[in-house]
Amino acid sequence: MRRFKPLLRDVGRVAKRVDRFITDLLRDVKPRLLRTAALHLIRAGGKRLRPYLCVKAFEATTRRFINIEPVIPVAAAIELLHNFTLVHDDIMDQSDMRRGVPTVHIKFGTPLAIDAGDLLFAKVYEAVLSGVGRYYSVHVAHRILQEITHVSVTLCQGQAEDILREKTLVSPSEYFHIVEWKTSSLMIAAVRCGAYIARASKADIDALSTYAKFLGVGFQIVDDILGVIGVQEVTGKPVGDDLRAGKPTLILYHALSHAKGSARRILEKVVGNPSASDRDVKCAIETIMQLGSIDYARKQARDALDRAKQALSELRESDARQRLSDLADFVLERTY
Template sequence: MEVIDILKRYSSIVDEELDRVLATVEPDKLQESSEHLIRAGGKKLRPALVMLSCEAVGGKREDAVKTAAAVELIHTFSLIHDDIMDKDEMRRGKPSVHMIWGEPMAILAGDTLFSKAFEAVLETGTDHVPSENVISALKTVVGSCIDICEGQAFDMCFEGNFDVSEEAYMKMIYKKTAALIAAATKSGALIGAGSPEQVEALAEYGKLIGLAFQIQDDYLDVVSEEEDLGKPVGSDIVEGKMTLMVVKALANASSEDKEEIISILKTNSDTNVERAIELFEKYGSIKYTYDVAHDNVERAKQLLDIVEDSSAKEALMLLADFVLERTH
């Protein structure tokens, strides 16, 4: 069983549901702008996690499809609005939504996806899924939306602030990235009628691989080859981003080296990327970043002991490893 094959299989299932959910959107410009990023591709990791978590606790995959679509709609909504805020012109190798349809229509497209997500969860109506489980899944999805907004706000507040603690950084990436992945696994387990212990374990599994996913991004930014990354190595350094690597280096550096790191981050130039990486190496922050991501993935896999052996459980184990094995 290969990760890419797993993601393709579940992607095709959720794509059909996404087409159905968005088929009624009008006028045409709003429908086209809403569908743009979904049609541009993406791994569809989050909806796969919803369906696999449902299956892992003994539920039926088809019962979780609407919630899986909802999670992907929320992820896509957040990307459209992020691109507007960050003024990013490209996403998934194509022009961003606001670059084609303008900011007002892009905002509406994001709002449409956001609203359709809740509609999709509420349409879960089968003999297998008790209504209270659907309501709990909806609460989980709603909670992750609040977290995403708070995480984005924290991230914006960190700009130009070089006194961010590791605890504050981890809280930000949990809210911005890991919360929706945790919501994916938790809502899937709820729809699958898992026991309270199974639901909690799968929620924590999602949180841990979500944190590892973002931390691995920080790590790949300085250790990958440009052709694998699809962007220049050290672009986080050029943009002056606070990453776990930066936070750890600043916490351990001598006052002189700390000043140099901050100076490089403030420059927004690629001329000192190599020097920054040297300083990260000096204070062990590159290895530390990898070790934290690795530890989170190992802990996540151990949590899966709570469910019986199955192809879904095996897929969840492989997806946890994939977080570390990917090159971009």
């Protein structure tokens, strides 16, 4: 992972700037416990990948002197939007842990968690509006707000599909459809908003959107892999929970399509069974690996990330473009 050191240093630099903006934006929130609840997941960690995408898309397409200040309010808005969805999704999905800490509703109770999510959503708009006049025109803000509103509606619709969907087996095409609204959509919004501030050309915006779409697919597949074979202390999420929940992934699709006999029986015992024992889960994970389902998923992730990198070739050469390319490589190699 040593080759990613410069990338991760850059990611960290942007994250620090974004976090400071968010902390300032929520400084006056009262009562104090509402602020603590709203900041809970943000303080627990996270890579700030989406704001990073926003900032790099800006840098990769701007023709002016590079100073990332103009894009920070919008990068922060993207992160706030992401956190708003996490807080509410965790309630809807009854998830107890995230980023290695108890989720907001577990720590603060469901009422305050709903309210904290709503506050974060309102702060998304406050963040964008705060940069008008100073960093971008009211016209650019209008495009950004349209993008953010559009993706918010998409995320709500996707979440509802998730709630209402029959669990377990999905086809690969259905899987890619889910990932597009669930993961890619916000990454696409992130790069587009950054590009709007740079007043990028339509061709550049399209190239970045394609990049973000496939980055999202690769990211989600790797996330699914880590959900099965990751180390809880590193990922912050209990291993096996995805299997117990019967979360629809390419891995499960592959495994259930190929498992026969005793392999099939052990999978059926665990998948979609919240009370499956740790021992059975461990057995199921071994079965999945023996069936080659992890390798299959990793291959799909690599293909998607290759396509993400290809899309970048439409952009002029720049340090920012290189970082975005490195990020695609990192997404494949990451262990958390």
